[in-house]
Every structure is written in C-alpha cells, then in structure tokens.
Amino acid sequence: MLFKKCSAFIFLIFISGLSITAAQSEGTLGYIQCHSCGTMNIFTHRLRVSCQTTPQCRCDHIAKCPGPTTRxxxxxxxxxxxxxxxxxxxxxTCNEVHPGIDPVLYEQ
Incomplete structure (x- = not known):
C-alpha cells in the first residue's frame, strides 16, 4: 500500500515538472550543447547564474549580474x-558586444 502511495506521489511530481517545463518553453534565451553527452539544452529561464566581471562585456542580459562580465x-x-x-x-547584450563570436563557454 505504501508503495502505491509513493508511486502516485512520484507520478504527480513528474507531471508537475512537465507542466512547468511546458510553461517555460515559450521564451527561449538560446541553447547550449554538453560536451560529455552531446545533448542540446534550451535556456528558458535564468536560474543558477553568476558572472565574473571584466571591462569587456556588460551583463544586461541577466539581471542578477551588475557591471561588466566575462563568463x-x-x-x-x-x-x-x-x-x-x-x-x-x-x-x-553580451552576444551583441562580441559580434562574430557565437560560441560561448559556460561553466558551473
């Protein structure tokens, strides 16, 4: 009985996750490709973002990054x-600041 309740709860969490993903899929911010597994990931939200500052690139694209950024x-x-x-x-804006340089290295 406990297994059925747990399975139902996990299923509800899975469905909720799909709903959230579908709701976010309208506004795309670009994409990345993982080296290790080769999959493409589309950015739909600005989570877990931090920046290092340099004079070359402003980070207007991400609100949580004040001042210029490099990565x-x-x-x-x-x-x-x-x-x-x-x-x-x-x-x-960082893509506009560096025209002609499409690949950008993203690191965690």
Missing amino acids: YHYQCDCGALFHDVCMGTHRG
Whole structure:
C-alpha cells in the first residue's frame, strides 16, 4: 500500500515538472550543447547564474549580474548526469558586444 502511495506521489511530481517545463518553453534565451553527452539544452529561464566581471562585456542580459562580465555559469543537465562545461550561443547584450563570436563557454 505504501508503495502505491509513493508511486502516485512520484507520478504527480513528474507531471508537475512537465507542466512547468511546458510553461517555460515559450521564451527561449538560446541553447547550449554538453560536451560529455552531446545533448542540446534550451535556456528558458535564468536560474543558477553568476558572472565574473571584466571591462569587456556588460551583463544586461541577466539581471542578477551588475557591471561588466566575462563568463556565465549555468548548470547543464544531461539526463541523470550533470556536466559542468558546455559550449553554446545565447541571445542578449553580451552576444551583441562580441559580434562574430557565437560560441560561448559556460561553466558551473
């Protein structure tokens, strides 16, 4: 009986997660590709972000990063594993500041 209740609870959490993902899928901020597993991940929200500051690049794209920045920190989810280093492109002011440099290194 306890197993059935736990299974039902896990199923509800899974369905809730799908609903949240579907709601976020409208506004895309770009994408990244994980080196370790080769999957593509689309940015739909700005979570777990921090920046290092340099004079070259402003970070207007992410509200939590005051001042200029050189690098973004995102966590890349490859199924059951988390990988720290990803390559990709993003939409925002830093991409405009560095025209012609589409690949950006994201590190956790």
